[in-house]
Amino acid sequence: MIARYYDEAKNPDGAHLPGVPLRDITEEEFDALPAWLQLSVDASPFYRKSKPAEQAKAASKPKEE
Numbered sequence: 001m002i003a004r005y006y007d008e009a010k011n012p013d014g015a016h017l018p019g020v021p022l023r024d025i026t027e028e029e030f031d032a033l034p035a036w037l038q039l040s041v042d043a044s045p046f047y048r049k050s051k052p053a054e055q056a057k058a059a060s061k062p063k064e065e
Contacts, residue, residue: 003030004047011046 004025016022017040020033025047030038041047 001027002051003027004041004049005051007046007048015046017041017044 002024006021006023006025008022011022014022017037019037020041021029025041030041033041042049
């Protein structure tokens with residue numbers, strides 16, 4: 001399961017936090033981060049706890065055959 005969603009559109013410069021991937025982060029990966037780094041991820045504008053709206057809409061939309 002995804003713990004934090006990465007929003008590339010909010011990170012046009014490709015900034016990163018050392019040891020944190022520039023992609024969605026699983027719960028297992030997030031739990032393995034030190035507490036201070038978890039706080040940094042949560043303070044970052046390009047990681048979200050909830051699925052970005054466009055992704056949520058696409059995921060709930062029935063697939064066309």
